[in-house]
Amino acid sequence: xNTQNETQLINAFVDDELDLTSRxxxxxxxxxxxxxxxxxxxxxxxxxxxxxxxxxxxAPAALRERMARSIGPERTTPGxxxxxxxxxxxxxxxxxxxxxxxxxxxxxxxxxxxxxxRSVQEERLLDDVVASHVRSTLxxxxxxxxxxxxHTVKPWLSSKLDFSPPVGELxxxxxxxLGGRVxxxxxxxxxxxVYRQGAHVVNSFVWPTSAKDSKPEFSQERGFRTAHxxxxxxxxxxxxxxxxxxxxxxxxAIRSSDGGS
Amino acid sequence: xxxxxxxxxxxxxxMPQLNAAYNLARWLTRNDHDAEDVVHESLxxxxxxxxxxxxxxxxxxxxxxxxxxxxxxxxxNRPAENVALDPTDGxxxxxxxxxxxxxxxxxxxxxxxxxxxxxxxxxxxxxxxVLVLRELEDLSYSEIARIANIPVGTVMSRLARARGLMRExxxxxxxxxxxTVARTxxxxxxx
Numbered sequence: 001x002n003t004q005n006e007t008q009l010i011n012a013f014v015d016d017e018l019d020l021t022s023r024x025x026x027x028x029x030x031x032x033x034x035x036x037x038x039x040x041x042x043x044x045x046x047x048x049x050x051x052x053x054x055x056x057x058x059a060p061a062a063l064r065e066r067m068a069r070s071i072g073p074e075r076t077t078p079g080x081x082x083x084x085x086x087x088x089x090x091x092x093x094x095x096x097x098x099x100x101x102x103x104x105x106x107x108x109x110x111x112x113x114x115x116x117x118r119s120v121q122e123e124r125l126l127d128d129v130v131a132s133h134v135r136s137t138l139x140x141x142x143x144x145x146x147x148x149x150x151h152t153v154k155p156w157l158s159s160k161l162d163f164s165p166p167v168g169e170l171x172x173x174x175x176x177x178l179g180g181r182v183x184x185x186x187x188x189x190x191x192x193x194v195y196r197q198g199a200h201v202v203n204s205f206v207w208p209t210s211a212k213d214s215k216p217e218f219s220q221e222r223g224f225r226t227a228h229x230x231x232x233x234x235x236x237x238x239x240x241x242x243x244x245x246x247x248x249x250x251x252x253a254i255r256s257s258d259g260g261s
Numbered sequence: 262x263x264x265x266x267x268x269x270x271x272x273x274x275x276m277p278q279l280n281a282a283y284n285l286a287r288w289l290t291r292n293d294h295d296a297e298d299v300v301h302e303s304l305x306x307x308x309x310x311x312x313x314x315x316x317x318x319x320x321x322x323x324x325x326x327x328x329x330x331x332x333x334x335x336x337x338n339r340p341a342e343n344v345a346l347d348p349t350d351g352x353x354x355x356x357x358x359x360x361x362x363x364x365x366x367x368x369x370x371x372x373x374x375x376x377x378x379x380x381x382x383x384x385x386x387x388x389x390x391v392l393v394l395r396e397l398e399d400l401s402y403s404e405i406a407r408i409a410n411i412p413v414g415t416v417m418s419r420l421a422r423a424r425g426l427m428r429e430x431x432x433x434x435x436x437x438x439x440x441t442v443a444r445t446x447x448x449x450x451x452x
Contacts (some may be wrong), residue, residue: 004418010412011421017402046428050396053377063297067279125418131327144298160302184305185262 010036014043066141069131070184125186125237129228130221132183133203133239136194142201143179143194153180157191165191165206166234168257170247174198185237197250202240204254209235216251227251231258273317275307281320281398282327288393289331291382297337299423303330321404328408329389335386343404388423391416 012018013026019182030037136142145156154167160182170177178194183205209230216229226246228237236258238251282303287296303326307314314322381389394405402420406413 004419004421007425008417008421011424012402012417015402015420017417042428044425046431047396049373049431050377050381050392050427053374054381054397055374055392056280056397057284057287057296059300060293060297062298063283064279066297066301067276068306070301141298141301143301164412180307182302184308187269189305189309 010040010043014040014047031226032153034154042258066135100200122231126219126221126226128185129203129205129225129226129237129239132185132205133190133201133224136181136183136192136203137201144181146179148177148260150177153193157182158181161189162189163191163208166232167191167193168249168254170195170253170257172197174255175202175250175253190220195250197240197242197246199244200240200242202242202250205237205239206234208233211235216255218247218251229255231255234258267308270314271308275304275311275323278320278323281302282323284397285324285327285390285393286331288333288381288396288397289328289386289390295334299330299334300327303327306330318404320398321400321408324394324400324408325410333429376431377427380427383430384426385421388419388426391419392423392427392430395420 030040128135145153149154150167150169157180163228174197176196178196181192183190183192185205188206188207193204195202203227213231214229216227224239224241226237226239230243238254282300283296286299290296290299307323307326390409391405394400394408402413402416405416
C-alpha cells in the first residue's frame with residue numbers, strides 16, 4: 001500500500017502535479033536516495049518514450065467534411081439567401097398593424113406571405129435532405145446500425161434520439177431493409193431508415209412535428225425524387241433516385257407500414 | 262435566432278477541438294471507422310448541449326461527451342471490454358515484447374513506435390483513457406478527473422498503474438530507445 005502511494009507520488013511529481021512543499025520534499029529525498037532518483041528518471045524516460053512514440057490521431061478530412069455538412073447547413077451559401085428572404089418577410093409582417101384597416105386585403109397578404117415563408121423553409125429542408133442522402137450514398141456511412149430486423153433498429157434509434165421513430169416492415173417486393181442511422185436535419189436530430197430497392201438506395205427520414213397529418217407532396221431535385229408528409233406527429237421525408245413508379249410504390253409502402261394512408 | 266448563435270459558438274469553440282475528440286475516440290475504440298461515427302454522434306450531442314458549455318473549457322467539455330459516447334458505444338458493441346475496469350486486474354496484458362536482438366537502426370525506431378502503440382492499445386480501457394488524456398492531450402489531473410468522471414485520487418492511481426503496465430509491456434526491447442531518449446532529452450523534462 002505504501003509503495004503504491006509512493007509510486008503515485010512519483011508519478012504526480014513527474015507530471016508536475018504536486019504542491020510546492022511535496023515537490024521540494026521529493027527533490028530533497030532524491031538527493032539522498034539514489035534508488036528513488038533512478039525511479040523518477042525511469043518514469044521520465046517512459047513518459048518521453050510514450051509522448052514521442054505514440055500516434056496522435058488527427059481527425060480525417062472526410063470527418064471534417066461530414067461534420068461541416070451535417071452541422072452547419074445554414075452556413076452554406078445556398079442557405080443564406082432564403083434566410084435573408086425570410087427576414088424580409090418577417091420584417092414585412094411586422095408592418096401588419098398599419099394595413100389592418102384594409103381587413104380582408106391584409107389577411108390575404110399575410111396568408112400569402114406565410115405560404116411563401118413556408119416554401120422558403122421547405123426549400124432549405126429539401127437541400128438538406130438531398131445533401132444527407134448524397135452523403136450517405138457517397139461515404140462509408142450509410143447506416144449506424146446495420147440490421148434487417150426492425151425490432152433491433154427501432155430500440156437502437158430510440159436510445160439515440162429523444163423520440164421513437166416508426167420502423168415498420170415494407171410490404172414491397174425487391175425492397176431490402178438495410179438499417180438506420182442518426183442524422184441532423186432542419187435543426188434537429190432525425191432518424192434515417194435506409195432501404196435498398198434494386199440497385200438504388202432509399203433514405204427515409206423521420207422526426208417529430210406538431211403539424212397536422214398531410215398528404216405526400218412529391219418533388220424532384222437534382223435528379224432525386226423526394227416525397228414528404230406528416231402523420232401521427234411525425235414528419236417524413238423520403239428520397240431516392242429510383243424511377244417514378246417505384247418511388248410511388250415505396251412511398252405507399254412506407255405510409256402503410258406506418259399505419260397512415 | 263438563438264439557434265444561429267449556438268451554431269456560431271459551436272463553430273468557434275467546439276470545432277477547433279475536433280482533433281482531440283478524434284484522437285480520444287480513436288484510442289478508445291481502436292478503429293478508424295468507429296471513431297468517426299463516435300465523434301460524429303458526439304458532436305451532434307455537443308451541439309444540442311452547447312448551452313451547458315461555459316467559458317473557455319471547450320476541450321475537457323467536449324472530451325467528456327466523446328468519452329461518454331465511446332463508453333456507450335463500447336458497452337453496446339464490445340461488452341467484453343468494460344470488464345477489465347478493475348484496478349486489481351493484471352491478467353489482461355500478455356503482450357510479451359519480442360526478445361529478439363536489437364539492430365540499432367531507423368527500422369528499430371519504427372518497431373519501437375509500433376510497440377508503444379500496441380502497448381497502449383492493449384491497456385484496459387480505463388487505464389488507456391487516462392494515459393492518452395495525460396500524455397497525448399497533456400491535460401491536468403483535474404481536467405482528466407472531470408472528463409472521466411472520477412476523483413483526482415483515482416486519476417493518480419490509474420495513471421500510475423497504466424505506466425506500470427506500459428513499462429512491463431515495453432521492458433525487453435525498449436531499453437535501447439529509453440537510452441537514446443535519455444541521451445537526447447536529458448534535462449529536457451517538462452517544467
